Amino acid sequence: MAFKYRYGEMTWPEVKEAAARSCVALVPIATLEDHGPHLPIDTDLLLCASVCELAASRASDRTVLVPPINHGYSPHHMDFPGAITIGPHTLIDYGLDVCKSLAHHGFERILIVNGHGSNAPFADIIARLCVVHTDALAAAVNYWAAPGVREIAESLRESQPVGGMNHACEFETSLYLALRPELVDMQRAVAEYSHRPSKNYWTDLIAGDGALAMMEHWSQLSRTGVLGDPTKATVEKGRALLDAAANGIVELVDEMLARMSPPRTDHHS
Numbered sequence: 430m431a432f433k434y435r436y437g438e439m440t441w442p443e444v445k446e447a448a449a450r451s452c453v454a455l456v457p458i459a460t461l462e463d464h465g466p467h468l469p470i471d472t473d474l475l476l477c478a479s480v481c482e483l484a485a486s487r488a489s490d491r492t493v494l495v496p497p498i499n500h501g502y503s504p505h506h507m508d509f510p511g512a513i514t515i516g517p518h519t520l521i522d523y524g525l526d527v528c529k530s531l532a533h534h535g536f537e538r539i540l541i542v543n544g545h546g547s548n549a550p551f552a553d554i555i556a557r558l559c560v561v562h563t564d565a566l567a568a569a570v571n572y573w574a575a576p577g578v579r580e581i582a583e584s585l586r587e588s589q590p591v592g593g594m595n596h597a598c599e600f601e602t603s604l605y606l607a608l609r610p611e612l613v614d615m616q617r618a619v620a621e622y623s624h625r626p627s628k629n630y631w632t633d634l635i636a637g638d639g640a641l642a643m644m645e646h647w648s649q650l651s652r653t654g655v656l657g658d659p660t661k662a663t664v665e666k667g668r669a670l671l672d673a674a675a676n677g678i679v680e681l682v683d684e685m686l687a688r689m690s691p692p693r694t695d696h697h698s
């Protein structure tokens with residue numbers, strides 16, 4: 430049986446019923462920023478929201494899809510026209526207020542699904558604060574790190590093993606091609622590997638990062654805004670990645686639903 434799952438399309442009795450049914454609230458969080466000369470500014474937002482939409486549609490009996498938090502933390506992208514950034518405290522307060530509202534309405538499981546690398550530490554903090562400040566259990570995941578995505582991405586990868594899937598890359602461009610091909614200008618797609626990896630510093634969405642957690646200004650890392658090789662992107666890869674990411678999110682939804690939270694114990698008395 431298919432349920433209504435888009436939070437914004439529900440009436441208040443429907444929201445009440447979804448919370449009573451123990452639905453997991455999916456909260457996509459992204460940003461608007463440059464993605465090379467070939468991809469739109471809304472890349473992180475479209476990709477993250479679309480993964481969540483597909484996941485929620487596949488698990489409509491046990492999820493609600495909250496409208497995305499469009500704006501995120503992108504100050505290091507401001508040398509490129511297009512980025513809109515909000516401050517770190519604004520982002521934390523905004524995300525936490527959304528989660529607190531959901532908890533207030535009875536949602537006991539909240540999964541923040543992040544679509545922008547530099548939001549990741551804040552998404553983690555929002556989830557932790559939600560657990561401390563509400564009765565809900567909240568968690569955060571980067572959609573490209575959802576279970577199963579890495580295996581599919583590595584099996585499809587034609588770009589360099591480390592750094593080839595980073596930003597406006599084979600991974601992100603393939604997903605965008607699968608969703609809105611008319612907005613991707615593959616004629617202008619260029620490969621760039623200019624982030625100067627060293628012994629303990631490298632970065633790749635799929636292969637992971639080196640021990641040095643570090644973010645310079647994007648114009649110091651890339652001339653075009655690209656890190657990786659978008660010329661290797663295809664619609665078919667994008668469809669496979671979208672499918673894997675949505676299934677991975679559903680797996681996390683089910684794991685959160687299965688997790689029992691025992692009562693706290695105050696050991697002072």
Ligand SMILES: [Zn+2]
Nearest residue numbers: 472473597601
């Ligand atoms: Zn991106």
